[in-house]
Amino acid sequence: MSPTATNYLFLPGNWLFLLAIIIAAVYFAAFGPVEWVAAAIMAAGALTGGYLGVGLARRLGRKWLRVVVIGYGLIAASILLAR
Secondary structure (H helix, E strand, C coil): CCHHHHHCCCHHHHHHHHHHHHHHHHHHHHHCCCCHHHHHHHHHHHHHHHHHHHHHHHHHHHHHHHHHHHHHHHHHHHHHHHC
């Protein structure tokens, strides 16, 4: 199976995940105190990071992407354990 074909396997899950996020956002907007400025900043950061992250991941390739993700996880875990 080609990489493009395997991407379609995850499509239904992605739409369900998006639906769950939308339902949660509507619920919190209606029934909970929301800091809208902070939410807007986080949304902008997530969209920008997601867009730029895809390009970076494609340039790095599988091997180096795996090394970067594992390295970041080990550093984050070390910092959290040191606290």
